[in-house]
Amino acid sequence: AQSVTQPDIHITVSEGASLELRCNYSYGATPYLFWYVQSPGQGLQLLLKYFSGDTLVQGIKGFEAEFKRSQSSFNLRKPSVHWSDAAEYFCAVGASNNNDMRFGAGTRLTVKP
Amino acid sequence: EPEVTQTPSHQVTQMGQEVILRCVPISNHLYFYWYRQILGQKVEFLVSFYNNEISEKSEIFDDQFSVERPDGSNFTLKIRSTKLEDSAMYFCASRDAGGQPQHFGDGTRLSIL
Numbered sequence: 001a002q003s004v005t006q007p008d009i010h011i012t013v014s015e016g017a018s019l020e021l022r023c024n025y026s027y028g029a030t031p032y033l034f035w036y037v038q039s040p041g042q043g044l045q046l047l048l049k050y051f052s053g054d055t056l057v058q059g060i061k062g063f064e065a066e067f068k069r070s071q072s073s074f075n076l077r078k079p080s081v082h083w084s085d086a087a088e089y090f091c092a093v094g095a096s097n098n099n100d101m102r103f104g105a106g107t108r109l110t111v112k113p
Numbered sequence: 114e115p116e117v118t119q120t121p122s123h124q125v126t127q128m129g130q131e132v133i134l135r136c137v138p139i140s141n142h143l144y145f146y147w148y149r150q151i152l153g154q155k156v157e158f159l160v161s162f163y164n165n166e167i168s169e170k171s172e173i174f175d176d177q178f179s180v181e182r183p184d185g186s187n188f189t190l191k192i193r194s195t196k197l198e199d200s201a202m203y204f205c206a207s208r209d210a211g212g213q214p215q216h217f218g219d220g221t222r223l224s225i226l
Contacts, residue, residue, distance in 0.1 A: 046216070090156060100171075103148075
């Protein structure tokens with residue numbers, strides 16, 4: 001079965017600084033990969049997804065992620081963080097049929113003024 | 114943009130009571146899911162549902178849980194005899210065919226007293 005590891009539980013960055021959130025997955029075939037964001041008390045909003053093709057995917061709110069098969073990684077990046085980006089970020093991996101999606105434990109992002 | 118809607122937003126129930134959490138998936142979607150997020154923990158897959166039957170379920174989804182699509186629009190999760198450890202945020206998700214990403218509702222916070 002697939003699994004996801006997000007090594008960083010909590011990250012703090014200054015507003016305007018760049019951001020990279022790490023995600024490593026385990027799955028025997030080509031995975032479906034996702035990043036979701038969750039603001040306090042809210043649901044999960046899809047930031048971006050990777051199914052196939054170009055390994056650098058662009059998402060909403062200026063986020064991007066790069067699929068690196070050799071490293072089993074799908075790290076999320078943003079060149080300049082805004083205070084409104086403070087939230088919990090979840091990486092998720094799905095099997096080819098996109099059922100039974102598995103989430104990482106999440107990374108909480110704090111943005112300093 | 115169409116949304117997955119969940120009701121109620123917060124449900125408080127006495128231990129041992131039955132509870133039904135309701136979801137209205139996006140209207141043309143065919144695959145339906147329930148996830149659970151215990152406070153401060155990661156999102157956990159419970160069950161997936163397609164063509165009026167369960168397609169996959171996790172070890173969490175024991176005999177106390179059931180799902181139903183009683184009509185063409187609703188998708189429900191029933192917990193027969195609630196326990197304290199059932200207290201969590203429950204998310205419904207849906208997607209269309211072709212492996213597209215799952216769209217999540219805002220969740221129902223279930224509190225068991």
